[in-house]
Amino acid sequence: MKRSDSSEREKKRKRQKLLQELGGQRIPFLSPTDPGFQDLWESSYNGLVLRRADTLPPDLHTRVQAALCSLHGRGCLLRDLVRVRGRDVFTAVSRALLGLPGHTYRYLNTRLFTIPWHCGEEEEKGEGPKEEEQKAEKQEGEGRGESQGEGDRKTEACCDQELRAACKALWELNCFFCEDVHRRESSDHGREGKDPQVSEGSPQPQCSKDPPGTAQFNVTLLNYMDPATMDQLKEEPYYGMGKMAVGWHHDENLMPSSSVAVYNYSCQDDKVEGGGSEDMAPASWRVGLKVAWDINTPGLVLSLQSGDCYYMRDDLNRTHQHCVLAGDTARFSSTHRVAECSTGTLEYIQRRCKEALDNMSTDTGSKSLRSLLPSTLQLSEEVHNEVVEFEWLRQYWFQGRRYSRFCSWWNKPMEQLEEAWKEMESMTQLTLAVAEDDGCEEQRRKEVAETLLPTLTERQQHRLTWKERCESRLAQTLPPEEAPVNRPYWCDGDPSMPLPFDLTDIISRVESLLWK
Numbered sequence: 060m061k062r063s064d065s066s067e068r069e070k071k072r073k074r075q076k077l078l079q080e081l082g083g084q085r086i087p088f089l090s091p092t093d094p095g096f097q098d099l100w101e102s103s104y105n106g107l108v109l110r111r112a113d114t115l116p117p118d119l120h121t122r123v124q125a126a127l128c129s130l131h132g133r134g135c136l137l138r139d140l141v142r143v144r145g146r147d148v149f150t151a152v153s154r155a156l157l158g159l160p161g162h163t164y165r166y167l168n169t170r171l172f173t174i175p176w177h178c179g180e181e182e183e184k185g186e187g188p189k190e191e192e193q194k195a196e197k198q199e200g201e202g203r204g205e206s207q208g209e210g211d212r213k214t215e216a217c218c219d220q221e222l223r224a225a226c227k228a229l230w231e232l233n234c235f236f237c238e239d240v241h242r243r244e245s246s247d248h249g250r251e252g253k254d255p256q257v258s259e260g261s262p263q264p265q266c267s268k269d270p271p272g273t274a275q276f277n278v279t280l281l282n283y284m285d286p287a288t289m290d291q292l293k294e295e296p297y298y299g300m301g302k303m304a305v306g307w308h309h310d311e312n313l314m315p316s317s318s319v320a321v322y323n324y325s326c327q328d329d330k331v332e333g334g335g336s337e338d339m340a341p342a343s344w345r346v347g348l349k350v351a352w353d354i355n356t357p358g359l360v361l362s363l364q365s366g367d368c369y370y371m372r373d374d375l376n377r378t379h380q381h382c383v384l385a386g387d388t389a390r391f392s393s394t395h396r397v398a399e400c401s402t403g404t405l406e407y408i409q410r411r412c413k414e415a416l417d418n419m420s421t422d423t424g425s426k427s428l429r430s431l432l433p434s435t436l437q438l439s440e441e442v443h444n445e446v447v448e449f450e451w452l453r454q455y456w457f458q459g460r461r462y463s464r465f466c467s468w469w470n471k472p473m474e475q476l477e478e479a480w481k482e483m484e485s486m487t488q489l490t491l492a493v494a495e496d497d498g499c500e501e502q503r504r505k506e507v508a509e510t511l512l513p514t515l516t517e518r519q520q521h522r523l524t525w526k527e528r529c530e531s532r533l534a535q536t537l538p539p540e541e542a543p544v545n546r547p548y549w550c551d552g553d554p555s556m557p558l559p560f561d562l563t564d565i566i567s568r569v570e571s572l573l574w575k
């Protein structure tokens with residue numbers, strides 16, 4: 060969190076400088092009906108592609124739109140309680156992450172966990188019996204046994220048929236986007252001045268498991284907002300573009316220069332009541348783009364009809380920022396991305412845990428550390444902190460019970476990570492015992508204490524931050540199923556825990572060893 064705080068400060072400085080230069084004036088922006096719009100698009104927004112609804116297969120629209128509605132109807136889309144510039148805020152849009160099993164996506168200090176999407180073949184193998192089995196299992200108790208913690212394991216038992224169908228539809232859309240973006244990349248090769256607006260024949264949504272040579276979208280972040288239920292949306296501040304559902308940003312946590320593909324579904328207008336005459340069409344949702352930290356180039360706004368898609372290709376997400384401008388109707392979007400997952404998959408964190416736990420021996424029936432090398436001890440303590448306790452377990456539980464409510468995929472892996480974490484608590488205890496062992500050589504004790512101090516201090520700080528986040532005023536407004544859970548948490552004197560939750564005393568003890 061420290062690193063992102065300083066980059067937030069940097070952004071704030073830049074923002075203030077920009078507003079100062081503007082001195083209350085508005086920067087111009089162009090919409091499709093303005094003269095010069097196409098020229099501006101081609102000169103300064105190259106990489107932005109609009110794909111109109113009528114160039115996608117109609118049955119894909121049907122399935123995707125039904126999927127979005129059913130995910131929404133089931134309560135899978137929720138506002139995130141994110142942390143921006145040290146403050147907790149709810150996102151205006153409700154969100155859910157779908158994607159490859161075991162993947163996560165981190166934005167605004169929040170790690171989202173995928174509801175796994177399902178590939179074609181798995182579905183075909185006898186749905187009937189599976190469904191029965193699953194119901195039986197559900198009755199016995201939520202989510203035991205199904206998860207083995209492997210990225211490619213079978214996922215048919217983790218959610219019910221309606222959700223599986225919904226996930227599959229979004230997976231098909233993902234395949235469509237992967238192929239389309241890939242096809243463009245290949246055909247653009249050596250071609251200048253391409254037409255950003257397309258209406259050519261559509262590729263069929265066939266997803267090969269591992270097509271060569273192209274980055275694959277591994278997750279989609281779904282967004283939903285009904286402006287009728289929002290009492291205050293922020294006005295776009297630099298151009299006067301209107302009310303924003305999502306403020307200016309770059310998409311975070313993506314592979315360098317990877318594209319983003321967005322499907323726009325504006326729900327039917329029969330929902331809009333009152334306010335205006337019968338024949339007045341509801342205002343469309345729009346996406347705004349601007350060159351990052353630039354007040355000379357006019358902004359660009361695209362109006363989106365239901366079913367329209369847009370792509371931000373190549374470096375566009377890095378060189379430009381985008382925002383979403385609310386229309387009159389409720390609206391979904393499905394935003395497909397290549398998340399940078401080098402430290403963001405279950406497989407990764409399980410590997411790290413194993414590395415840390417390799418230093419624990421239970422050979423003689425009692426627990427001991429194999430090596431007291433500072434680098435080995437440090438590794439365990441770091442895995443313990445960053446990855447398990449703060450990047451995974453607490454992130455997961457902070458989002459309440461939202462995941463297990465409709466999909467059991469993460470239940471077992473989280474249990475296993477918690478077990479691993481508990482072992483690491485024992486390792487810290489053993490390490491501390493070495494540092495405090497009078498029979499041990501002075502130099503070694505100092506070395507061990509030096510290794511422990513920074514990680515313990517960090518652990519304590521993070522625990523306090525997460526506790527605050529869980530107890531914030533906004534967190535308390537959430538219904539019980541969505542309310543943040545401060546987990547792991549235990550009381551002093553809990554016999555199952557090797558160390559106390561509050562590390563204040565231990566930290567002073569370690570400090571005093573160093574001052575000696």
Ligand SMILES: O=C(O)CCC(=O)C(=O)O
Binds near residue numbers: 321393394
């Ligand atoms: O909804 C959209 O069109 C884009 C949303 C977006 O920018 C995001 O989720 O990062």
Ligand SMILES: [Fe+2]
Binds near residue numbers: 308309381
């Ligand atoms: Fe975005």
